[in-house]
Amino acid sequence: MASRQMHLGVFVLGTGNHIAGWRYPGAADSFQDLGVIQQIARTAERGRFDLIFLGDGLSAGPDDHPSFTARFEPITMLAALAATTTHIGLGATASTTYGEPFSVARAFASLDHLSSGRAAWNAVTSSNGRAGANFGRAHPPHAERYAVAEEFVDVVRGLWDCWEDGAILADRTTGRYIDAGKVHKLRHKGRYFEVEGPLNIGRCPQGQPVVLQAGASAPGQALAARTADVVFAVVQDLEEARASYAGFKALLPRYGRAAEDVAILPGVMPVLGATQEEALQKLAVLQSFVDESNALSMLSGRLGTDMSAYPLDGPVPDLPLPDSSHGFARTMLAKARRDGMKLRDLYNLTAAARGHWVLCGTPETVADTLEEWFATGAADGFNILPPYFPGGFDDFVDQVVPLLQARGLFRHDYAGRTLRQHLGLARPACRPPVLAD
Ligand SMILES: Cc1cc2nc3c(=O)[nH]c(=O)nc-3n(C[C@H](O)[C@H](O)[C@H](O)COP(=O)(O)O)c2cc1C
Numbered sequence: 136m137a138s139r140q141m142h143l144g145v146f147v148l149g150t151g152n153h154i155a156g157w158r159y160p161g162a163a164d165s166f167q168d169l170g171v172i173q174q175i176a177r178t179a180e181r182g183r184f185d186l187i188f189l190g191d192g193l194s195a196g197p198d199d200h201p202s203f204t205a206r207f208e209p210i211t212m213l214a215a216l217a218a219t220t221t222h223i224g225l226g227a228t229a230s231t232t233y234g235e236p237f238s239v240a241r242a243f244a245s246l247d248h249l250s251s252g253r254a255a256w257n258a259v260t261s262s263n264g265r266a267g268a269n270f271g272r273a274h275p276p277h278a279e280r281y282a283v284a285e286e287f288v289d290v291v292r293g294l295w296d297c298w299e300d301g302a303i304l305a306d307r308t309t310g311r312y313i314d315a316g317k318v319h320k321l322r323h324k325g326r327y328f329e330v331e332g333p334l335n336i337g338r339c340p341q342g343q344p345v346v347l348q349a350g351a352s353a354p355g356q357a358l359a360a361r362t363a364d365v366v367f368a369v370v371q372d373l374e375e376a377r378a379s380y381a382g383f384k385a386l387l388p389r390y391g392r393a394a395e396d397v398a399i400l401p402g403v404m405p406v407l408g409a410t411q412e413e414a415l416q417k418l419a420v421l422q423s424f425v426d427e428s429n430a431l432s433m434l435s436g437r438l439g440t441d442m443s444a445y446p447l448d449g450p451v452p453d454l455p456l457p458d459s460s461h462g463f464a465r466t467m468l469a470k471a472r473r474d475g476m477k478l479r480d481l482y483n484l485t486a487a488a489r490g491h492w493v494l495c496g497t498p499e500t501v502a503d504t505l506e507e508w509f510a511t512g513a514a515d516g517f518n519i520l521p522p523y524f525p526g527g528f529d530d531f532v533d534q535v536v537p538l539l540q541a542r543g544l545f546r547h548d549y550a551g552r553t554l555r556q557h558l559g560l561a562r563p564a565c566r567p568p569v570l571a572d
Contacts, residue, residue: 439458
């Protein structure tokens with residue numbers, strides 16, 4: 136039997152994942168530039184990554200991360216990438232709070248066809264309350280957002296199963312275009328949605344696009360355990376990551392699923408140097424570019440509290456879990472307590488990787504650490520957050536990936552063409568909706 140191998144995704148933000156990555160010499164400075172994104176996608180394929188991943192939000196403010204301020208709509212962007220790539224999985228975020236299941240199911244089914252089976256949907260509940268103002272409604276509370284999300288994901292999956300394989304006959308002789316017996320209505324009438332179906336696009340190459348999830352609250356984990364194929368985790372510490380990995384995998388049997396049905400990919404920002412000192416120096420240069428208002432806005436967003444009222448050189452205050460995102464706040468506050476951080480330290484950490492883990496080192500020490508996490512029950516792979524593009528990503532692909540490959544921890548080449556194949560997931564059987572009448 137082949138030994139277990141890592142899965143790697145890259146979190147794409149055109150201006151870099153570091154809040155000031157765009158200021159690094161030679162770094163790209165736009166998230167509205169097709170050339171930049173195409174280069175990232177080519178690099179990801181060169182590195183044999185499983186997928187590229189685009190986050191998304193539905194509002195913009197001048198103090199946001201630069202890539203959140205001005206960016207393409209993700210499905211549109213991935214449709215463009217589908218045409219210039221051949222293997223890389225294409226993951227985009229779409230909100231269950233501000234979208235419609237029919238539109239989301241249709242968009243991702245289209246992307247799956249356009250890319251010959253490489254689409255993935257990151258189902259998010261939209262933690263940023265400012266989005267409400269752009270949709271003419273109040274931002275629902277956390278619990279309601281997840282209640283909606285549970286139904287939303289079921290409707291999307293139900294729509295994807297309205298078409299069986301082989302439903303499109305296009306038989307010139309008989310004149311029959313569709314085998315009507317293989318196209319089904321959904322007739323969903325739920326608490327939040329009423330959707331008749333069927334979807335107006337045939338069954339996807341992957342059967343169903345891959346579903347990604349990144350919620351870390353109890354309802355977020357329950358949704359992921361029931362419906363996700365890949366989970367993005369926010370981590371800062373190996374012990375904590377092992378505990379949350381084990382806790383999540385233990386949820387799966389409740390939903391009739393096995394540990395290997397869902398890959399857990401913690402986020403990590405690798406900062407590489409020829410020596411440890413050089414890597415730390417690179418991070419120091421990046422940190423020296425940080426603009427105070429961006430960093431405060433990011434920290435306030437992550438903690439769900441306006442942090443400008445607290446002195447930066449004071450202690451990190453005890454804050455309740457916010458209504459926005461439990462995952463980031465819980466991980467960051469635990470890290471602050473463990474390390475006895477001042478608020479300024481937490482602010483610097485958030486500026487660096489938006490609350491994700493920053494790993495500085497040589498290619499060897501970074502590969503050693505990733506191997507340790509992978510081999511000791513903390514990860515099935517990683518969501519790589521390069522601090523800046525293209526150099527920060529090139530460094531990882533050219534210097535760390537070959538080490539992982541040489542150790543048998545990562546593929547040398549793609550064995551399949553679809554994202555499900557990269558992830559080792561079977562193409563799901565079609566389960567057409569069972570209608571009551
Ligand atoms: C790696 C990662 C990426 C995420 N990307 C997005 C995103 O693009 N848009 C978004 O609204 N939320 C995003 N989130 C937030 C979560 O999906 C989730 O909605 C949020 O954390 C609230 O859920 P929780 O309270 O269960 O943690 C992301 C979270 C993580 C860990």
